[in-house]
Amino acid sequence: MGERLGLRIRFALFFAALAIGGVAIFAGGLLLGQARASGPVDGYVIAGLVGGFGLMGLAAWIGLLFDANVARPILGLAADLHTRAQTDVPVGIEAHDARYLGALAPAAQAIHEALEEARTSQERAVAEKTARMARDTALFEALLRDLSEGVVVVSPDLRIRLYNRVATDLLGPLGLDRPLSAFLRLDPVSESIARCAAHSARGQPRTETFLAATHDGERLLVGSVCPVVMAEARVGHVLTFHDATEELRTHGALEHLLAETVESARRPTAAIGAMLDVLAEGDDLPAADRDRMNAAMRDELKRLFAVLNGPAAADVATARPWPIAEVAVSDIFDALEARLMVPFEVTPSDAVLSCDGYAITELLSRVVQETGGREGVRSLRLSAEPAGREISLVLSWAGAPISQGALEQWVKAPLSPAYGGYSGRDALSAHRTEIWTETGAEGARIVLPLAAAHRPEPPAAPAIHRDFYAFDLPAFSGPLGERALSEAAFVVFDTETTGLDPARDEIVQIAGVRLLGGRLLRGETFDTLVDPGRPIPPSSTKIHGIDDARVRGAPGVAEAGRAFARFAEGSVLVAHHASFDMALLEAKADLIGWRPETPALCTGLLSAALYPHASDHTLDALAARFGVAIDEKLRHTALGDALATAEVFLRMVPVLEAAGVTTLAHLADVQRQGLRQPA
Known part of the structure; x- marks a missing residue:
């Protein structure tokens, strides 16, 4: 940075020296003239003061003009060129302030243009040589953003180096180089990382699983962690995870229901077993006692049937890991139009269901196909009717109605090979719903009510920013x-x-x-x-x-x-x-x-x-x-x-x-x- 005087101060000193020297010469001339003329001194003194102050004022005025139109523009051009040499500034150099510097401003602009051209050529060459890498990077970004599981890559000190959209949805507003501990309770993750290290040390590297809570404790995440190894050194870890909160809550509730059901059935079962033993061993049991024993067994059987037919047992029996998701009614109707040869009309709907879209599509496909194939059925129409928290999918037609028995036969058949032995009846049980026929003044129809979901407002398409990963950030632990x-x-x-x-x-x-x-x-x-x-x-x-x-x-x-x-x-x-x-x-x-x-x-x-x-x-x-x-x-x-x-x-x-x-x-x-x- 130097200890030398700045350019503007040098120019100021130059004009100050010029003014002082001019005043000294002017004063010397007056003194010499007075000595030769031997006249009164007063006139010479007044002339010297006026001339001296005038000369200093002229020098100051010219110095200020020089500073404003030469010195400062020169410094400005130098700063502009220095800035452009260090960083990319796309705009040209402003030449108006340097208009009195002759060819200097155009020369500076020419240097700027040369720098821009050199940078552009360099960028073009780099872009051409790395086009394949850019395409691979874009694919990598798209895959990460659209994965259905959360992905986070962390450094050895557990700072975030990469994350995807799902990870942000699950953990909150993630950020590069932020500590993972700000978003996730780390003890289970640290234990999994330690197990990974132990297996790697034995030459048996493998992925380890973990169950961890978010920092606020609102969600439980099930995931896996594996090391990232380069040149035989661990440079970080990849965590993949999904939200298991509802799954674990449901599992816990089902375990509780199952325990309650078993415990409720244990007493009448034990009582019946004991009474059967008594009856088997008591051949000489009086008839009255035998009748009382049989009546008691019938009472215990009623209790056992009440347990097995009760709501808790029904919940246990129908609880299956069924793939429920938000599905647009229009998507189901579009799928039916694409696969069925039976002519039918569709009433457009923007409703959204909470259901297994594939299973419901398979079930409706069979119902529409069987109904449309019946003699006398015409003007088939599919529609969706809101009813409180449910949306009823309605197949209506003109012609003879379908009996509930016939509909039940269609529903009992297996859905498709993909679902194994699961039938339409199983799917209805999993959705906690029913399907029935009804007849009205406008014709016959089949009604299938399903839980409604709320479609969120479609978000504005986000700008794609390559700012969700940074692998080259160095670890830093100093002040x-x-x-x-x-x-x-x-x-x-x-x-x-x-x-x-x-x-x-x-x-x-x-x-x-x-x-x-x-x-x-x-x-x-x-x-x-x-x-x-x-x-x-x-x-x-x-x-x-x-x-x-x-x-x-x-x-x-x-x-x-x-x-x-x-x-x-x-x-x-x-x-x-x-x-x-x-x-x-x-x-x-x-x-x-x-x-x-x-x-x-x-x-x-x-x-x-x-x-x-x-x-x-x-x-x-x-x-x-x-x-x-x-x-x-x-x-x-x-x-x-x-x-x-x-x-x-x-x-x-x-x-x-x-x-x-x-x-x-x-x-x-x-x-x-x-x-x-x-x-």
Whole structure:
């Protein structure tokens, strides 16, 4: 960074020396003239003062013009070229401020274009050589995202290196380089990993299973873990798992029902057995006693039949691991239209059932086929009729009705070879439903009621971001300040408020994005409105567009702050003009129960340290300097400004590293003291 004077100071000293020298020469000339003329001194003194001050003023004016039109543009061009040498800035160099430098600005623009062309050529060559790898990577991403089981890859210290969508659904908002212990109770997983290591040490590597609860204890996950080995060293583990909460709950309930049923049947069975023994051994038993014994046996048999025919026994008998899922009625109807030759019409429906779609389709296929094949049956129609928590699938027709006996014969037949001996009757029992015929004024029909499911609103198609895996993150266990900038995790955040006084005003929106390994993780964002507990002034609403109606029902600052604290855990905070945002959080620290571990970094202060010649360090100015496009629709929203600040900070890091700033501690020093630039 050097100890030499800066360019602007050198020019200022040059013009100061020019002014002082000119005044000295001017004063010397006046003194010489007065000595020769031997006239009054007063006139010469006045002339000298006027001329001297005039000369110094002229020198200062010319110096300021030179600084504004030469020195600062030169420094600006140098900074622009230096920035472009260290990081990719797609926009051209602004030549307006350097318009008085002749060919220097066009030359700088030519260098920028040459750099862009070189980068483009390099990227094109790399892209061509890695096209196959990119296709394999895209396939890998698609497979991981669409797996029906959760997948997490962890490092040896159990920090997340990869996760898929299902894992996020089961464990919560996962994030790269976050500890798995924040989402899963690790004891069973650690034991499985230890068993894996023991088997591997014996030369018998194998996958181990585990049953673990989520961190909040709400779900039980059944899964397996296997090591990832490279060059005979374990570099991590792969965990695959699924939600077994309902399965285990159902299993426990069935075990309880079975135990109750067996215990309830034990007493009458034992009593009957004892009485039978008495009757077998008592040949000389009086007739009256024998009659009483037979009556007692009949009573015990009634009790036994009551147990076996009761609801508990029925639940045990009908409980099977039947594949129940959410199935659209339209999918069942489409399948029937595709496979059946019998003509029938369909009434469109957007209803969703909770059922075994394959079994119900097989059952309806048989019913429609048999009904349509009967003489006199016409105008077959399939429809779905809502009835409370159920949806009735209805087959109606004009013509003779079908008897319940005939329908029962169709239902008793096996469903299909895929289900073995399971019949349609078994499927109806598993769905806890019935099927029947009925006749009305509009004709005959067959009704099959099934449990309704609620179709969720179709989510907007998510943007595909390659931010759910990172295998190249190094393990780091030293002090946070010694961590390299390229290895640190950052959370760039922004707030929108009711005003500009941190001591009095409140947060109405807070958002953040994560940076890790030199990239922006667009899949890991935090964004929430906050109810400030007071009216939002119209002047503030005019800036960020958030009014009282929008924050109604939003979490308060305590709940939102705790959620943001969980999101920012283990990361260094970054913001533009961070002192304001941090003052807002500090004012609510006791209410939230959280204070950041390290001071926040400020992109405004870092810009001032990197570009001391620049007079504008606003977010818009930084975005223009680094070629970051800010979506006007997102400007002055917490998430939009956080994303823009994150893009700026990412482009700033290579420039800082080129200046020798490589660790977090050094970066904090630069923010406090500034960066002394070489001349």
